[in-house]
Amino acid sequence: MFKKAIISASLLAILSSPAMADQSPDWNSIQISYAKSEYSNNKFMDYAPEGLVAEGVLAISRHVFATAHITSTGDDLSIDTTNKEVSTDSQSFAFGYYSPINSKTDWFSSIGYLKGSTEFGGNNSEIDSDGYVLKVGARSMLYPDMELNWAIIHQDISIDGIDTNEAETGYELGAHINFTQQVDIGLGYRSVNDIDTITLGFRFRFK
Numbered sequence: 001m002f003k004k005a006i007i008s009a010s011l012l013a014i015l016s017s018p019a020m021a022d023q024s025p026d027w028n029s030i031q032i033s034y035a036k037s038e039y040s041n042n043k044f045m046d047y048a049p050e051g052l053v054a055e056g057v058l059a060i061s062r063h064v065f066a067t068a069h070i071t072s073t074g075d076d077l078s079i080d081t082t083n084k085e086v087s088t089d090s091q092s093f094a095f096g097y098y099s100p101i102n103s104k105t106d107w108f109s110s111i112g113y114l115k116g117s118t119e120f121g122g123n124n125s126e127i128d129s130d131g132y133v134l135k136v137g138a139r140s141m142l143y144p145d146m147e148l149n150w151a152i153i154h155q156d157i158s159i160d161g162i163d164t165n166e167a168e169t170g171y172e173l174g175a176h177i178n179f180t181q182q183v184d185i186g187l188g189y190r191s192v193n194d195i196d197t198i199t200l201g202f203r204f205r206f207k
Contacts, residue, residue: 029204029206032054035197053201064097065098096108108135108151109134131157136152147175171191184202
């Protein structure tokens with residue numbers, strides 16, 4: 001339901017966008033969000049981790065940017081009729097290239113490295129993962145105070161150093177509304193590797 005609402009809103013904004021003064025997306029920002037995920041398959045139906053996501057974007061030059069992404073989430077998972085706390089921490093770093101399509105829209109591509117760890121409380125067990133993440137997408141200031149963005153994501157993650165040969169392709173959608181001249185309210189949806197994630201947070205833009 002949420003995914004359909006974002007897609008519908010994005011299409012409506014694109015189709016109804018009026019002519020306006022030129023404005024391009026900012027490529028320098030810090031964002032803190034609340035995130036909640038659900039597994040779309042039946043394997044972990046009761047597992048819905050939630051937590052915080054911090055992300056920074058920095059324009060290194062006119063067309064090159066870097067990003068840093070830190071996530072910390074957790075939830076209780078029923079294992080062998082026992083509820084155990086499961087927590088996941090991940091960090092990713094990426095470099096990318098962006099260029100204007102028109103006066104209000106930039107396309108971008110990036111490649112990054114992701115490293116994560118999942119701890120299962122009660123038995124001191126831990127699973128480590130790492131791999132690469134590719135993104136191609138666009139950001140557009142369709143309205144002076146509203147930015148929409150989308151991206152196609154491709155990732156290949158190894159678990160405990162073992163290549164699972166299960167590279168996944170997904171997507172993410174988002175919208176930011178200017179709360180002040182430098183602070184935005186952001187809403188996002190991401191679906192990759194059978195995990196659907198909703199985020200809601202604040203973004204601070206700087207020059």
